[in-house]
Amino acid sequence: MSEILELCSLTKKFGGLIALNQVTTSIEENEIRGLIGPNGSGKSTLINVVSGLYVIDGGEVKFKGERMDKQKPHQRVIKGMSRTFQSSRLFSQMSVLQNVMCGMHCRGKAGVAGSLLRDAGTRKEESTFADKARGLLELVGYQGDGTEISGSLAHGPRRLVEIARAMASAPKLIMLDEPAAGMVATEKEGLVTCIRKIRDLGITVLLIEHDMKLVMGVCDRISVLNFGAKIAEGIPAEIQQNEQVIEAYLGEVVADAYH
Amino acid sequence: MKSIKKIIPILILLALPLFAKTDYQMYVLSLGAISSILVISLNYLMGLCGLTSLGHAAFWGLGAYTTALLLTRLNFPFLPALLMGGVVSAMVGVLLGIPSLKIKNVYLVITTIGFNQILELIFNNWVTLTRGADGIPQIPPPSLGPIIFSTPIAKYYFIVSVMLISVLAFARIKDSRVGRAVQAIRDNEMAAESSGIDVRFYKILIFTISAFVAGISGGLLASFIGYISPDTFSPAASQTIVAMLLVGGPGTIWGAVVGGFMLQIIPEWMRFLKESYMALYGLLVAIIALKAPGGIGELARTLTVDVLMRLKLLRTARKAEDTNV
Numbered sequence: 001m002s003e004i005l006e007l008c009s010l011t012k013k014f015g016g017l018i019a020l021n022q023v024t025t026s027i028e029e030n031e032i033r034g035l036i037g038p039n040g041s042g043k044s045t046l047i048n049v050v051s052g053l054y055v056i057d058g059g060e061v062k063f064k065g066e067r068m069d070k071q072k073p074h075q076r077v078i079k080g081m082s083r084t085f086q087s088s089r090l091f092s093q094m095s096v097l098q099n100v101m102c103g104m105h106c107r108g109k110a111g112v113a114g115s116l117l118r119d120a121g122t123r124k125e126e127s128t129f130a131d132k133a134r135g136l137l138e139l140v141g142y143q144g145d146g147t148e149i150s151g152s153l154a155h156g157p158r159r160l161v162e163i164a165r166a167m168a169s170a171p172k173l174i175m176l177d178e179p180a181a182g183m184v185a186t187e188k189e190g191l192v193t194c195i196r197k198i199r200d201l202g203i204t205v206l207l208i209e210h211d212m213k214l215v216m217g218v219c220d221r222i223s224v225l226n227f228g229a230k231i232a233e234g235i236p237a238e239i240q241q242n243e244q245v246i247e248a249y250l251g252e253v254v255a256d257a258y259h
Numbered sequence: 260m261k262s263i264k265k266i267i268p269i270l271i272l273l274a275l276p277l278f279a280k281t282d283y284q285m286y287v288l289s290l291g292a293i294s295s296i297l298v299i300s301l302n303y304l305m306g307l308c309g310l311t312s313l314g315h316a317a318f319w320g321l322g323a324y325t326t327a328l329l330l331t332r333l334n335f336p337f338l339p340a341l342l343m344g345g346v347v348s349a350m351v352g353v354l355l356g357i358p359s360l361k362i363k364n365v366y367l368v369i370t371t372i373g374f375n376q377i378l379e380l381i382f383n384n385w386v387t388l389t390r391g392a393d394g395i396p397q398i399p400p401p402s403l404g405p406i407i408f409s410t411p412i413a414k415y416y417f418i419v420s421v422m423l424i425s426v427l428a429f430a431r432i433k434d435s436r437v438g439r440a441v442q443a444i445r446d447n448e449m450a451a452e453s454s455g456i457d458v459r460f461y462k463i464l465i466f467t468i469s470a471f472v473a474g475i476s477g478g479l480l481a482s483f484i485g486y487i488s489p490d491t492f493s494p495a496a497s498q499t500i501v502a503m504l505l506v507g508g509p510g511t512i513w514g515a516v517v518g519g520f521m522l523q524i525i526p527e528w529m530r531f532l533k534e535s536y537m538a539l540y541g542l543l544v545a546i547i548a549l550k551a552p553g554g555i556g557e558l559a560r561t562l563t564v565d566v567l568m569r570l571k572l573l574r575t576a577r578k579a580e581d582t583n584v
Contacts, residue, residue, distance in 0.1 A: 074453075083453055091443045094439070105436060105439070105440050115435030
């Protein structure tokens with residue numbers, strides 16, 4: 001197994017606050033990696049740094065062996081990274097299907113001329129995009145025909161559409177920032193199935209999640225952050241036994257989740 | 260059903276001259292069609308990308324002056340002169356697009372006003388080229404090869420054809436890979452770039468397209484009226500364009516057209532108010548903003564849906580009654 005994402009002494013500061021402190025880890029191809037830690041421990045910052053929204057202050061990000069530090073967010077998507085956001089960031093005035101088709105943008109070719117002339121190539125691209133988008137909505141378990149305006153969706157479906165949109169760029173690595181937040185139990189079960197399906201497609205998953213039962217159940221390995229530093233890493237069983245982790249953050253939650 | 264909806268506005272546009280009793284009324288209708296193209300151009304920027312420009316009259320002027328100068332000084336044929344008007348305006352559009360990458364919201368609006376003022380000053384003061392406040396007279400009417408559109412009715416139909424092409428182009432861009440990218444930037448810039456959309460490229464692109472269409476509208480204006488002067492392209496004109504897009508409905512296709520026509524026709528109705536008709540404009544914009552934030556275009560859409568729903572309900576109710584009897 002080769003490593004798809006390597007983070008080497010990753011550091012990010014906001015003024016005097018060190019949001020990420022020398023974080024080093026690597027994620028193997030096709031694993032489901034959990035990223036946990038108390039609020040403000042730097043989980044979302046890590047995803048923002050890896051996806052390129054934040055410029056790093058030190059260390060390096062390597063994706064498929066290639067340095068990513070200088071790449072813009074959209075260039076990283078082209079290379080095969082993709083992400084969702086903690087708070088829903090759908091394109092609210094557009095339909096669900098259009099949202100997912102936006103995710104396919106970088107895999108398409110049609111420019112202004114093609115859009116104006118609607119030549120055979122452009123029409124074909126549009127219909128393949130629409131078909132693929134419907135397929136992805138089905139994959140994530142979205143109920144609906146896709147014509148709904150995404151701003152009018154309830155919380156649960158909205159999260160699913162975000163995952164479908166992130167999947168649309170045909171990523172090798174998908175980073176999910178608290179996808180289960182605000183979901184009800186049945187929706188969470190659907191999410192777990194969806195994450196497993198994504199992995200079965202050969203995609204690596206980096207999952208930030210607060211629901212311990214969900215994280216422990218679905219992840220192959222888990223990394224734990226506290227105050228911006230990595231304090232533990234290992235398979236779920238190890239993490240649950242880890243003194244430091246229990247002390248820092250989990251306490252009885254882990255014990256509850258397991259028994 | 261869908262195709263009927265598309266044909267109705269076209270039929271209305273083609274039939275409008277039947278209601279015009281005088282040449283002057285034809286003139287106002289043609290100006291309305293030219294304004295519609297201008298409002299459509301702003302619709303690319305504001306409706307699709309969510310960027311507000313209070314300097315669009317500058318692009319209008321760039322197109323008008325370029326076309327006018329090419330026609331009067333270099334004896335260009337009409338079509339190349341018109342296209343060059345769009346191209347020159349588009350090139351300046353790229354220049355204004357670059358600061359839009361860094362400058363946001365109200366600061367961008369102020370920048371566009373400043374840009375408009377600079378252009379108006381150039382139109383006024385580069386006397387050797389533009390003849391300053393005297394303006395450029397005797398601009399030849401639109402023509403295609405040997406066909407010269409010199410009568411009011413011929414001019415109207417020519418301008419409406421260009422307008423319909425603009426409407427079609429807008430509709431096609433809106434519903435395409437390019438249009439989706441631009442609308443994604445409008446809805447959430449951060450999510451757009453994280454979805455693989457090159458925000459810088461598309462912002463500059465939409466500025467360019469918008470400026471091109473505004474330039475075309477300006478070129479049409481110059482050759483339609485036959486005379487242009489700098490005061491037509493003042494920041495005050497830019498305000499009216501924005502107002503009419505807001506009234507018509509940003510992002511909607513026919514809303515912009517309605518807005519453009521209203522821009523020209525309302526002042527004619529309001530002649531008796533003299534200069535104070537602007538107050539009525541202001542009131543109209545305020546009412547629309549409060550009561551129908553999507554503008555007339557959105558209002559018409561929801562009303563049609565509403566009526567259709569009611570008709571359907573009525574029909575099902577009647578059917579139920581029939582079966583009962």
